[in-house]
Amino acid sequence: MKLCMSLILLVFVLFVVSLLVGPAELRVEDSIAGLFAGGSEAAAIIMREIRLPRALLGLAIGMSLGLSGAVLQGFLRNPLAEPGVIGVSSMAALGAVLVFYSGLAGSSLYALPAGALIGALLAILVLLAIAARQGSTLTLILAGVALSSLAGALTALVLNLSPNPFASYEIIFWLLGSLKDRSMEHVALALPLMAAGWFLIALSARAIDALSLGEEAASSLGISMSLTRFLIVAGVALCVGAATAVTGTIGFIGLVIPHLIRPLTNRMPSSLLLPAGLGGAALLLAADIAARIVLPAGELNVGVLTALIGAPFFLWLVVRARREML
Amino acid sequence: MPKRRKCLPCLSGLALLAGALLVAPVSAAPKRVMSLNLCTDQLAMTLAGPDQLVSVSFLAREPGLSMLHEEARSYPANHGLAEEVFLENPDLVVTGTYSLHNTTALLKRLGFHVEEFSFAQTLETIPGEVRRMGALIGQEKRAQAIADDFTRELETIAAGQCGKDPTMIAYDQNGIASGRGTLADSVMQAAGFANLAADMGVIGVAPFPLEQVIAAHPDVISIGAPQKAPTLGEFVTRHPAIGALPDTRIGAFVPEASLSCGIPSVIEAVRALAALRTEIAPCHGNAAQ
Amino acid sequence: MDLHADNLSVTLANRHVISDIGFKIKPGVLVGVLGPNGAGKSTLMRALNGQLSVKGDIRFGEHDLAVIGPAARARLVAYLPQQRTIGWRLTVRDLVALGRLPWRAFGQRASARDEAAIERAMEMADIASLSPRIATELSGGEQARVLMARAIAQETPLLIADEPASGLDAAHQIMLMRSLKGLAAEGKTVLVSLHDLTLAARWCDEVMLLNEGNLAALGSPETVLSDENLARIYGVTAHRAQDGNGLIIAPVGLTETAPTS
Numbered sequence: 063m064k065l066c067m068s069l070i071l072l073v074f075v076l077f078v079v080s081l082l083v084g085p086a087e088l089r090v091e092d093s094i095a096g097l098f099a100g101g102s103e104a105a106a107i108i109m110r111e112i113r114l115p116r117a118l119l120g121l122a123i124g125m126s127l128g129l130s131g132a133v134l135q136g137f138l139r140n141p142l143a144e145p146g147v148i149g150v151s152s153m154a155a156l157g158a159v160l161v162f163y164s165g166l167a168g169s170s171l172y173a174l175p176a177g178a179l180i181g182a183l184l185a186i187l188v189l190l191a192i193a194a195r196q197g198s199t200l201t202l203i204l205a206g207v208a209l210s211s212l213a214g215a216l217t218a219l220v221l222n223l224s225p226n227p228f229a230s231y232e233i234i235f236w237l238l239g240s241l242k243d244r245s246m247e248h249v250a251l252a253l254p255l256m257a258a259g260w261f262l263i264a265l266s267a268r269a270i271d272a273l274s275l276g277e278e279a280a281s282s283l284g285i286s287m288s289l290t291r292f293l294i295v296a297g298v299a300l301c302v303g304a305a306t307a308v309t310g311t312i313g314f315i316g317l318v319i320p321h322l323i324r325p326l327t328n329r330m331p332s333s334l335l336l337p338a339g340l341g342g343a344a345l346l347l348a349a350d351i352a353a354r355i356v357l358p359a360g361e362l363n364v365g366v367l368t369a370l371i372g373a374p375f376f377l378w379l380v381v382r383a384r385r386e387m388l
Numbered sequence: 389m390p391k392r393r394k395c396l397p398c399l400s401g402l403a404l405l406a407g408a409l410l411v412a413p414v415s416a417a418p419k420r421v422m423s424l425n426l427c428t429d430q431l432a433m434t435l436a437g438p439d440q441l442v443s444v445s446f447l448a449r450e451p452g453l454s455m456l457h458e459e460a461r462s463y464p465a466n467h468g469l470a471e472e473v474f475l476e477n478p479d480l481v482v483t484g485t486y487s488l489h490n491t492t493a494l495l496k497r498l499g500f501h502v503e504e505f506s507f508a509q510t511l512e513t514i515p516g517e518v519r520r521m522g523a524l525i526g527q528e529k530r531a532q533a534i535a536d537d538f539t540r541e542l543e544t545i546a547a548g549q550c551g552k553d554p555t556m557i558a559y560d561q562n563g564i565a566s567g568r569g570t571l572a573d574s575v576m577q578a579a580g581f582a583n584l585a586a587d588m589g590v591i592g593v594a595p596f597p598l599e600q601v602i603a604a605h606p607d608v609i610s611i612g613a614p615q616k617a618p619t620l621g622e623f624v625t626r627h628p629a630i631g632a633l634p635d636t637r638i639g640a641f642v643p644e645a646s647l648s649c650g651i652p653s654v655i656e657a658v659r660a661l662a663a664l665r666t667e668i669a670p671c672h673g674n675a676a677q
Numbered sequence: 678m679d680l681h682a683d684n685l686s687v688t689l690a691n692r693h694v695i696s697d698i699g700f701k702i703k704p705g706v707l708v709g710v711l712g713p714n715g716a717g718k719s720t721l722m723r724a725l726n727g728q729l730s731v732k733g734d735i736r737f738g739e740h741d742l743a744v745i746g747p748a749a750r751a752r753l754v755a756y757l758p759q760q761r762t763i764g765w766r767l768t769v770r771d772l773v774a775l776g777r778l779p780w781r782a783f784g785q786r787a788s789a790r791d792e793a794a795i796e797r798a799m800e801m802a803d804i805a806s807l808s809p810r811i812a813t814e815l816s817g818g819e820q821a822r823v824l825m826a827r828a829i830a831q832e833t834p835l836l837i838a839d840e841p842a843s844g845l846d847a848a849h850q851i852m853l854m855r856s857l858k859g860l861a862a863e864g865k866t867v868l869v870s871l872h873d874l875t876l877a878a879r880w881c882d883e884v885m886l887l888n889e890g891n892l893a894a895l896g897s898p899e900t901v902l903s904d905e906n907l908a909r910i911y912g913v914t915a916h917r918a919q920d921g922n923g924l925i926i927a928p929v930g931l932t933e934t935a936p937t938s
């Protein structure tokens with residue numbers, strides 16, 4: 063597993079760089095001291111309460127998005143399947159926005175993942191129903207486009223209707239996510255859910271391999287389709303729901319990474335899972351570092367960067383998918 | 389800092405002069421005054437005689453924006469539409485320079501007497517604005533009294549301060565800080581605080597990285613009061629990193645809506661912050677230096 | 678183990694696709710499943726593999742195939758669907774190795790026995806030389822052989838293959854039938870649906886003739902593929918001949934009366 067080892071190394075390096083980048087411009091030795099030594103000096107607070115949760119979330123959310131993309135592509139035998147493209151992320155954002163801004167749960171942060179999970183779950187169930195009836199690549203993508211536009215519009219509507227005038231400024235956050243100013247509370251909120259999602263997705267590894275041969279052959283190889291569907295729907299909903307709840311919609315990671323990594327593997331869907339997760343973590347960490355460097359004070363939304371990389375890539379894939387089926 | 393302070397008297401002098409030039413002697417006080425702007429609403433409500441003010445803007449009733457929101461309920465509300473003005477046919481319309489451009493232009497063309505207030509984002513121009521409004525609606529005496537009270541209280545507050553100014557940042561939703569050229573900055577200075585954001589070069593209301601707040605370690609972080617409808621931006625001002633700062637006072641120290649307009653009631657914000665300063669840096673009976 | 682079906686019916690979208698079929702097949706027999714388009718061949722094969730909900734009994738030895746779980750079934754029955762799906766640019770060997778999935782626990786590596794089964798299956802399907810090639814870049818016939826090898830590698834006592842010969846060249850059709858015959862000779866039960874009457878007649882031990890969801894005939898190729906049955910069910914007249922290795926049936930024309938459909 064040379065590939066995994068080098069990816070782990072890359073993720074580690076980016077994680078460390080992510081800890082060292084920030085507007086406070088701490089010196090490297092102060093950063094390290096702040097992270098490990100105790101105390102309540104500014105450096106310690108910045109490292110432990112601001113930069114560490116940010117790097118942890120970048121790692122875990124990138125991992126979740128990479129894994130979700132890889133498992134969805136394997137499950138649907140569709141190289142364009144990705145939580146952002148097919149509208150799962152935007153539905154998760156809508157769910158979070160509906161529950162949070164309505165104030166149903168007071169102003170508790172727990173409202174966010176609850177709503178996002180429901181939104182993601184609904185989206186996947188709708189898409190699977192559509193994809194199951196008509197297996198074509200295009201159908202799924204078109205359904206995803208419809209779902210994302212609807213969810214995006216409704217998100218904007220809900221935020222505009224909020225009695226709090228500041229809410230409408232947060233449309234951008236939900237449509238193009240950001241890791242800015244997250245805290246350990248967000249890590250505690252999202253990480254357990256994402257870890258559960260990783261576990262469920264890992265359990266589906268055999269099934270997505272067998273599904274390379276189609277559903278009937280897979281089922282004849284001892285794969286329970288209903289169990290597999292449950293594992294993947296729940297796993298992706300947990301990953302994407304929890305990720306979107308704390309960072310808004312971050313698109314294209316689950317699309318770009320599996321494609322970059324697949325040629326480096328034997329292309330068996332299961333052997334793509336771990337490298338795609340690690341690759342996703344590396345990409346999101348790198349994008350988040352770039353977001354802080356490009357505009358140090360104002361800070362770019364990281365979703366803008368992933369879209370800038372991902373959207374042209376997606377176009378290229380669409381053009382290529384016409385010529386050769388992967 | 390001292391440099392800027394030196395310049396202030398000449399600025400307020402200019403404002404006075406401008407006020408005097410703008411307010412040509414009005415022969416008779418207008419009987420029916422209509423206000424279309426949140427800030428002129430509050431100024432007019434403070435100064436107008438009984439039945440002189442026919443309506444104020446609907447925003448004047450918002451507790452989050454208007455210090456006089458209760459009083460505003462006793463006036464009819466308008467939405468700043470030219471049609472409303474036309475039907476009401478007031479003798480004088482007062483509004484803000486930066487709002488309702490088109491409406492103002494239209495009303496002027498229709499021959500209404502429209503007076504605009506620019507509300508500079510500083511305390512020094514407030515007495516001048518009060519006197520100008522007073523002159524416009526024929527309440528010069530009341531205006532003069534309010535303006536004098538305002539100036540006197542500012543002086544008293546300034547005299548009660550001693551020692552080095554504690555640092556403060558006005559930190560709002562999504563990590564937005566009030567820098568130089570804002571009313572909040574002026575209020576902080578008047579109350580004897582050094583505005584951290586202004587000192588670090590922030591101009592106007594702009595994003596201020598959370599990390600820099602922590603690194604600068606201000607004595608006071610003034611945040612907005614929690615709203616009924618939640619936003620994610622609020623969580624930035626409630627970030628655990630802020631809470632972890634030792635010896636930093638964090639809270640909604642400024643009365644709600646007191647900073648939304650450059651009008652005499654902004655003195656309540658100055659008073660609140662001045663009280664906080666006295667608590668943080670008491671003078672121990674030593675005379676102010 | 679005997680394959681035993683009793684009162685077997687399948688209803689799809691309110692249409693009886695298989696009505697009340699019963700049969701018994703002994704182990705070590707290569708059975709050709711024949712019948713015109715829409716006779717229910719694929720439906721029967723899917724039903725035997727538990728892909729459809731059925732009425733009636735399907736038993737394989739002591740196992741009730743109608744209720745058995747997918748993992749246990751995968752060690753008893755290998756199934757090659759008619760639809761040839763290859764989802765990714767996998768190598769031939771990796772594809773064939775998927776046939777060993779039912780025998781490997783989660784996360785377990787391929788054992789020596791798995792490796793042997795994969796090698797053998799590739800030999801039987803004559804694809805050993807294609808082993809490192811990307812399966813999606815192969816011709817249709819080559820892909821068919823790769824997928825057949827995948828089913829063979831599963832090494833189950835019952836093998837069900839839906840039209841494995843379609844798209845194969847003449848030599849590979851014969852190679853395929855020889856391999857299937859060899860599997861039957863090992864004591865496995867092999868069910869294979871075919872369109873080629875000669876292929877069925879020469880290689881199969883028994884032929885099951887389906888017509889409109891009913892079992893029209895089951896028995897030796899000579900008795901089942903009679904002129905009368907071919908005329909009644911396929912609506913064709915056939916030229917037949919016999920050589921040292923068996924029957925040759927070449928359809929040459931249509932009967933006067935159209936087939937009963």
